[in-house]
Amino acid sequence: SAVISQKPSRDICQRGTSLTIQCQVDSQVTMMFWYRQQPGQSLTLIATANQGSEATYESGFVIDKFPISRPNLTFSTLTVSNMSPEDSSIYLCSVNLRSGANVLTFGAGSRLTVL
């Protein structure tokens, strides 16, 4: 089965800085999804990263705060900008590897702590 690699796996950052999380898939996929999982909470979809077009953001998430790049069919980045302690979360990349099956495969996640 395909492998999804995320990095960094974890980081501790200072308030006001930005961090970029990378997601690499070892096969080409049409859509890549970015989720946030805040402490004790469920997964919340941030945006869908489309290759060749702007990401599609869910309600409550904006491009200025979470800019996303999708330069090709195997790679995407999510940047968490101007971080505050409320941004401390696990950020997960996922893809749909099974055409027509709508099954999500997840990366291991990036645990971000903002001081």
Place this chain on the structure above:
Amino acid sequence: AQRVTQPEKLLSVFKGAPVELKCNYSYSGSPELFWYVQYSRQRLQLLLRHISRESIKGFTADLNKGETSFHLKKPFAQEEDSAMYYCDNYKLTFGKGTLLTVNP
């Protein structure tokens, strides 16, 4: 609005006992429901989906449109079933998860 509800945050059973993890959904269209599982120190992964009507690791889940439910069931729980379980209505709406602990 779409919503998936898992009413139990924690569920503890003894090995060999039946287990049922509840999931209710609200969705105006046709739901596409999944159960995902996260074992300790592992990444989130698919357990089963309602379309395939399969049994995985002894777990089954039936979509009940009348009750808008997709409960996950296993007749005899095993210690290795201890994990976090999430119900999902494809991509958009994950439940808050239920932590299942199976005691020896």
